[in-house]
Amino acid sequence: MTTLSLSGGHTGSVLCVDASPDGSYIASGAENGEICLWKRDGTLVHKLVQDQNDCTSVFLSRVKENILYSAVGDTVYVYDLLNFQNPIDTFKYNEEEINQIQLGQNETFLAACDDSGQVKIINLQEKNIFKTLRRKHTNICSSVCFHPRKPWDIFTGGMDCNLIHWDFSRPKCKNQFNMQELQDTPLEMDAYMVNPPFIHHLTASPDGKFLAVALENGQVSLFDMSRKNIFECFTLLAHAHGASQVHFISDSRLVSGGNDSVIALWDINNPNELADVCENLPSNGHPQPLQQRDVNYTEVCKLGQITLTSKINWLKPFVCAGENFIAVANQSSSLTVLPLNLL
Incomplete structure (x- = not known):
């Protein structure tokens, strides 16, 4: 596989990224509270805007299927990916x-x-x-x-x-x-x-x-x-x-x-x-x-x-179908997925 661009979800710089254990989903957070969930092939599955604060960290659960943790401003929000519009827990x-x-x-x-x-x-x-x-x-x-x-x-x-x-x-x-x-x-x-x-x-x-x-x-x-x-x-x-x-x-x-970069x-x-x-x-x-x-x-x-073309905000290595990849968030509004063998 060659380099893949995940675009059309964020409007500002992507600040953080994570991947599910099997590499099937990628989550990303960006400026102005934007949180996106992508399929491995680059398809945008869900997008929400939590509030106007930046989303600075995301974490896809390794233990509980379909659970996403995110940090937006001074608050931790927990989402069920099957009902992505409203958090199931909020920790402030x-x-x-x-x-x-x-x-x-x-x-x-x-x-x-x-x-x-x-x-x-x-x-x-x-x-x-x-x-x-x-x-x-x-x-x-x-x-x-x-x-x-x-x-x-x-x-x-x-x-x-x-x-x-x-x-x-x-x-x-x-x-x-x-x-x-x-x-x-x-x-x-x-x-x-x-x-x-x-x-x-x-x-x-x-x-x-x-x-x-x-x-x-x-x-x-x-x-x-x-x-x-x-x-x-x-x-x-x-x-x-x-x-x-x-x-x-x-x-x-x-x-x-x-x-x-x-x-x-x-x-x-x-x-x-x-x-x-x-x-x-x-x-x-x-x-x-x-x-x-x-x-x-x-x-x-x-x-x-x-x-790459701009400085790195976040990296996330992951394995999918036995191959190693890296999801990259930089100063652009798109994510990049690289096969590890390109390095």
């Missing part, structure tokens, strides 16, 4: 605009991070607020990610450059990292690399080993989650401008998208080099500056890339 717990919603592995809890720096954890079974994660982010909380193997662990990242590892059952901060302190700019890189490492997006590998962090300085930082205290083990020098998205497509492969494919399954990185940790468990090592690792890991 956030104080400011929500930047991302994410659901845990069994979809008991939904996390919604917002511009106030807070994260609301909603119990979807009891339909009430479970916990609020607050006071750790001093600026916008832009992304949230559940640990795939530890049901009470969650990660948040923000425009204050802080990555925070929580036990949200208490709630308690387990680890906290300031990416400005961890990041070390290779001397040969362009001036863009001195941009502050704001955190735009987080993703965890399905096996729970790695956490990937997309940063405004164009880098994608990889953290090892296999130990009690997570640590940054290496960095991919990924994009010529901010890295806006990063997603695992398997335990060792991931895709990143950036404000340079580039989508890149990576394979981090290089055990010898990764072991060499981890063996050189000092006794305090934190890595030394990885300038040359990061450059080498980028060269080893990068499998390919493709350049």
